Amino acid sequence: MKGFRGSLTLCSWMLALSAQAESRFPQPQFDTGHVVPEAYHPSVTAVVSEGTDVALLFVALCVATWLVHRVRSRFWILAFSLLCLVWFGFVRQGCFCPIGAIQNVAVAAWQGGGLAWGIAAFFALPLLFALLFGRVFCSAVCPLGALQDLFIVRPLRVPRTVNAVLRLIPLIVLLFGVVYTLNGAGYLICRTDPFVGLFRRSAPLPLLLTGMAVLLLGMVIARPYCRYFCPYAVLLEVCSRLAWEPIKITKATCINCRLCVGVCPVEAVEIPREIPSASTRAGRFRLFVRLLLLAPVLVIALTCGGWLAGGTLLAPAHPVVKTYEAMVQYTPETEALYPAVEAAKKQKLTRELLEVQAREITQRFRVGSAVAGGILGLIIALRILGLSQLRRRAEHEANRTNCIACGRCYPACPKNVKTIQ
Amino acid sequence: MTGSKSPPTRRNLLSWLLRAGTGSVVAALVYRASGFHRSGRMVWQLDPRKCIQCGKCETACVLQPSAVKCTHGYAMCGYCKLCFGFFKPDAPRLDEAAENQICPTGAIARKFIEAPYFEYSIKEPLCTGCGLCVKSCANFGNGSLYLQVRHDRCKNCNTCRIAELCPAQAFVRVPEESPYLLKEKL
Numbered sequence: 001m002k003g004f005r006g007s008l009t010l011c012s013w014m015l016a017l018s019a020q021a022e023s024r025f026p027q028p029q030f031d032t033g034h035v036v037p038e039a040y041h042p043s044v045t046a047v048v049s050e051g052t053d054v055a056l057l058f059v060a061l062c063v064a065t066w067l068v069h070r071v072r073s074r075f076w077i078l079a080f081s082l083l084c085l086v087w088f089g090f091v092r093q094g095c096f097c098p099i100g101a102i103q104n105v106a107v108a109a110w111q112g113g114g115l116a117w118g119i120a121a122f123f124a125l126p127l128l129f130a131l132l133f134g135r136v137f138c139s140a141v142c143p144l145g146a147l148q149d150l151f152i153v154r155p156l157r158v159p160r161t162v163n164a165v166l167r168l169i170p171l172i173v174l175l176f177g178v179v180y181t182l183n184g185a186g187y188l189i190c191r192t193d194p195f196v197g198l199f200r201r202s203a204p205l206p207l208l209l210t211g212m213a214v215l216l217l218g219m220v221i222a223r224p225y226c227r228y229f230c231p232y233a234v235l236l237e238v239c240s241r242l243a244w245e246p247i248k249i250t251k252a253t254c255i256n257c258r259l260c261v262g263v264c265p266v267e268a269v270e271i272p273r274e275i276p277s278a279s280t281r282a283g284r285f286r287l288f289v290r291l292l293l294l295a296p297v298l299v300i301a302l303t304c305g306g307w308l309a310g311g312t313l314l315a316p317a318h319p320v321v322k323t324y325e326a327m328v329q330y331t332p333e334t335e336a337l338y339p340a341v342e343a344a345k346k347q348k349l350t351r352e353l354l355e356v357q358a359r360e361i362t363q364r365f366r367v368g369s370a371v372a373g374g375i376l377g378l379i380i381a382l383r384i385l386g387l388s389q390l391r392r393r394a395e396h397e398a399n400r401t402n403c404i405a406c407g408r409c410y411p412a413c414p415k416n417v418k419t420i421q
Numbered sequence: 422m423t424g425s426k427s428p429p430t431r432r433n434l435l436s437w438l439l440r441a442g443t444g445s446v447v448a449a450l451v452y453r454a455s456g457f458h459r460s461g462r463m464v465w466q467l468d469p470r471k472c473i474q475c476g477k478c479e480t481a482c483v484l485q486p487s488a489v490k491c492t493h494g495y496a497m498c499g500y501c502k503l504c505f506g507f508f509k510p511d512a513p514r515l516d517e518a519a520e521n522q523i524c525p526t527g528a529i530a531r532k533f534i535e536a537p538y539f540e541y542s543i544k545e546p547l548c549t550g551c552g553l554c555v556k557s558c559a560n561f562g563n564g565s566l567y568l569q570v571r572h573d574r575c576k577n578c579n580t581c582r583i584a585e586l587c588p589a590q591a592f593v594r595v596p597e598e599s600p601y602l603l604k605e606k607l
Contacts, residue, residue: 023497023499023563024499024561024562024563025499025500025501025562025563026499027496027497027498027499027500028499028500028538030534030535030538031535032534032535034534034535034540036495036496036498037495037540037542038495038496039492039493039494039495039542039543041492041569041571041572041600041601041603042571042572042573043572043600044462044464044572044575044577044597044600045572045573046462046577050462093576094576094578095576095577095578095579096579097579100579100580101579103579103580104454104579105450105451105454108453108454108455109450109453109454112453113453113454113455113456114454114455115454115455116455116461116462116463117455118462119455120451120454120455121451123451124447124448124450124451127447128444128447131440131443131444131447186580186584186585187579187580190578190579190580191580191582191585196483196578197483200483200484200576202483202484202485203483203484203485204480204481204483204485207483238443239443239447242436242439242440242443244440319585319587319590323588326588338588339473339475339477339588339589340588340589342473342475342588343471343473343475343588343589343590343591346471346473346589347471347589
């Protein structure tokens with residue numbers, strides 16, 4: 001790597017020399033005394049300073065917490081989410097956001113420093129709030145969530161098994177997105193944000209169409225991005241599961257009227273259940289043991305799968321591997337198809353040098369993806385094992401991981417209406 | 422606050438330990454990543470020494486038209502009458518008529534200074550960052566025209582879409598305070 005950097009520096013130095021030698025036509029001396037102007041280069045225009053940005057996020061999280069836990073009004077949660085949609089979405093225009101910050105934090109933590117503190121704060125604050133108060137960030141602060149929330153018209157029930165399978169996608173995006181970024185292939189998680197084009201009101205057509213499609217899908221499947229794609233939601237779910245003050249449908253005693261079940265768009269209301277009979281429990285236990293034996297198989301299989309996927313799917317996205325592959329396929333007749341080859345020639349990168357680098361990078365991808373696959377297998381195994389565990393539940397409760405604190409159940413609960421009167 | 426009122430049971434203690442554990446993992450991660458040092462913001466820029474004018478800047482940017490535009494390093498310019506960055510190689514006549522210009526949007530202005538010298542400047546609102554003039558100027562002229570990310574337009578995406586597609590890997594992050602890589606000053 002060091003040699004590579006050294007050769008790059010040498011190349012750019014030589015290029016700089018050749019650029020000076022490029023001066024084919026010397027600049028004239030003007031008889032009229034014409035002064036050679038200098039081009040104007042506008043400075044960076046940030047909407048607000050980093051400190052204000054972080055302060056506003058903190059205030060927004062505090063207000064959202066207050067609305068979700070104290071005011072407990074769907075109307076005000078919605079109103080505040082609109083405000084946040086306008087500010088964090090359409091005014092600030094997306095970057096940086098906690099979802100993308102996962103990658104910045106991962107890269108900087110891997111290298112051991114160098115991250116702007118504002119990005120670090122954007123990553124940590126929503127997680128710490130989730131650890132205390134549940135997913136208040138998802139409820140009213142996140143512009144992506146707020147936008148999708150507006151499009152919920154008639155949410156369908158997603159079958160339990162389909163839901164469980166789809167909920168693996170965010171995990172896969174998180175684990176493999178981090179591997180992808182750490183190996184220098186780019187920020188995959190940012191690339192898959194469907195709404196950034198809408199926030200900026202300017203984007204290539206495919207990006208805009210994807211955003212629209214996700215919003216339209218959101219009419220029948222509530223918050224599709226949040227539930228079945230958002231990698232940050234995985235982290236928020238872990239924190240929210242341990243929340244000190246979780247979201248409560250009602251503060252009064254539940255009368256088990258089931259009204260909240262129907263209004264929840266993300267199927268996060270848990271219905272009461274009794275402890276099953278001894279024979280069922282024995283059956284569950286046998287199932288548990290069998291699944292426990294299955295777990296290592298799952299982990300090993302996914303580790304191998306990750307190894308293969310890393311080499312064949314992820315590594316070719318790395319620019320060096322891409323350039324090397326272009327060089328392999330390159331023939332002088334098809335030169336126009338491979339600008340990367342031209343660029344490599346300009347930077348005096350030979351095929352042999354690139355081959356060594358490409359092989360090294362592919363190997364790194366394989367190892368990283370194998371680790372990610374192993375972790376994925378472990379989490380899937382734990383989720384399956386979690387299914388066999390049953391605890392008695394007397395009331396309707398908001399599921400700690402899935403509840404996004406949208407507040408739709410607050411006005412639906414007759415106990416809440418009574419307290420208002 | 423239900424959490425604080427519930428009696429100190431083992432379950433309660435365990436959940437507090439888990440909470441503190443998760444919190445410290447987040448804190449440790451952030452500490453290792455930033456060290457809470459105030460490091461300035463970085464912005465995207467295009468290194469004109471690496472650029473091969475492939476044309477991706479025009480199409481790959483999340484903005485339409487692109488945040489990359491042509492800029493003119495006047496200090497490097499030869500003030501040629503026959504400018505390769507201005508005229509098409511097969512231009513029928515050497516005047517400002519559209520059919521003679523290499524720029525598809527007519528974004529280069531040509532101004533007579535004194536015989537035989539002309540000054541060329543970029544009309545930025547018209548420029549799409551296609552790099553046609555840049556390529557021609559680099560191949561046949563002094564290379565005083567080059568592409569730069571314009572920071573009045575750039576949204577400074579967490580990851581620049583052009584950077585990902587750039588075959589020359591010419592996109593780099595530079596400090597916010599000096600956000601340009603000006604060819605005449607490099």
